[in-house]
Amino acid sequence: MAEHRSMQRGALLDAARSLLSEGGTEALTFPALAERTGLARSSVYEYFRSRAAVVEELCEVDFPVWAAEVSAAMECAESAEGKVEAYVRRQLALVGDRRHRAVVAISASELDAGAREKIRAAHGGLIAMIVEALEELGHEQPRMAAMLLQGIVDAAVRRIELGVAEQPEAITEAAVAMALRGVRG
Numbered sequence: 001m002a003e004h005r006s007m008q009r010g011a012l013l014d015a016a017r018s019l020l021s022e023g024g025t026e027a028l029t030f031p032a033l034a035e036r037t038g039l040a041r042s043s044v045y046e047y048f049r050s051r052a053a054v055v056e057e058l059c060e061v062d063f064p065v066w067a068a069e070v071s072a073a074m075e076c077a078e079s080a081e082g083k084v085e086a087y088v089r090r091q092l093a094l095v096g097d098r099r100h101r102a103v104v105a106i107s108a109s110e111l112d113a114g115a116r117e118k119i120r121a122a123h124g125g126l127i128a129m130i131v132e133a134l135e136e137l138g139h140e141q142p143r144m145a146a147m148l149l150q151g152i153v154d155a156a157v158r159r160i161e162l163g164v165a166e167q168p169e170a171i172t173e174a175a176v177a178m179a180l181r182g183v184r185g
Contacts, residue, residue, distance in 0.1 A: 009047050011037045013061060016054050021101035028054065055115045062099045063122035069094060071129055080136035081180060084149070087130050088179045091153050092172045095160045126150065152178055 015036035034041040073090035134142035156175035
């Protein structure tokens with residue numbers, strides 16, 4: 001029974017990822033989850049009491065996976081500069097991933113305090129990973145620099161998500177250049 005419940009929960013989370021990546025948080029409704037999974041709407045409520053609860057669980061499950069990928073890419077880098085580059089590149093490489101799209105949709109939405117706190121904590125984990133590399137590069141305010149660097153990544157993510165401007169590779173190269181060399185390119 002427990003195994004069955006865990007499979008159902010996994011199916012619901014997967015359906016939630018799809019809905020979020022297709023239509024943002026407005027698309028994440030209990031009727032839509034029920035339809036995608038073939039469960040009765042009342043069954044969906046047995047697993048999650050609200051949309052916010054679905055979002056919170058997705059954050060708990062998906063953010064660490066995402067952060068671990070970024071961390072692994074950084075660990076492969078030889079230098080502090082290489083770590084910064086890996087930090088930017090890996091996050092942008094994950095843009096096409098449904099988990100990432102779901103996370104972005106969640107980050108952009110109106111959430112309750114609990115979900116917002118989880119997202120902040122997860123983002124904090126990402127920021128902490130890069131602070132050390134920025135310290136090595138001699139930044140006097142590595143934490144502020146980390147926040148600004150993440151701003152470059154977030155802007156590049158949005159530009160890639162638009163899908164109308166440049167190719168994702170061009171956006172990635174521009175973001176890496178800006179991260180490493182500032183506006184001089």
